Amino acid sequence: MLEKIWWKKSPDVEEKTLSFRVDEVRQKIVPSHVAIIMDGNGRWAKQRNLPRVMGHREGMNTVRKITRFANRLGIRVLTLYAFSTENWKRPRFEVDFLMKLPVEFLSTYLPELIEENVRVEMIGDFSALPSHTQKAIKNAMDATATNDGLVLNFAMNYGSRLELVDVVKAIGEMTKNGEIRPEDIDEALIESKLMTSHLPEPDLLIRTSGEIRLSNFMLWQLAYAEFNFTDVYWPDFDEECLLSAVEDFQARCRRFGGV
């Protein structure tokens, strides 16, 4: 009996261990910007003989959990790949469900985000989203605009190649109207035209569910990021998973191309 008690960690022991590890992490360099490709929601549901959309809803709950914990760790920007430009190809029913998730998430958690001093932002083509989705996101961005805590940045209807095409078009216009010469075009000018121009580049990219691809996500911005690929499905990605990814990040020696 004693052996059984000893082996089974009680929740408060788990929390104490987690708190100890959080304190350790916070004393080192915490990644300023963490980007996450939240994959595996459909497979999570399939494993449980649930409809795919139940995986998306559970994934939404994970967004709240990981946002709170990222804030606790001292992460400054959390970019979450919520809907890609390619996701419009999914069945109409699933797209309609996904477009309602921001409304559900914000109607439930916006007061908590405000309380936690979180600022909601978005990258992607906002205009193509349904009006109810636009309204909920714009309301949240307006309601949290003055917050200076964690930036919760949702990539919605986002595609990196489309973003880069728009950058090239804008710079082409500047050249055509004589505002700049071709020799003025450099990395700084390109970065100033990106949707993320006001944010630090991601230090850490996490992708869940075992997929090892970027899937047209922040292709320019991730040039020097550390990558962390985990087999965990997004609905199962918890505080311990994020903490482990940050501890792994801190154990790596980033060279930025140097020796």
Ligand SMILES: Cc1cc(N2CCCCCC2)n2ncc(-c3ccc(F)cc3)c2n1
């Ligand atoms: C399309 C979509 C899908 C979505 N999933 C849950 C997370 C896993 C990935 C797919 C499904 N989540 N989760 C939260 C949002 C959201 C977006 C914008 C916003 F301002 C507030 C919340 C969301 N949006």
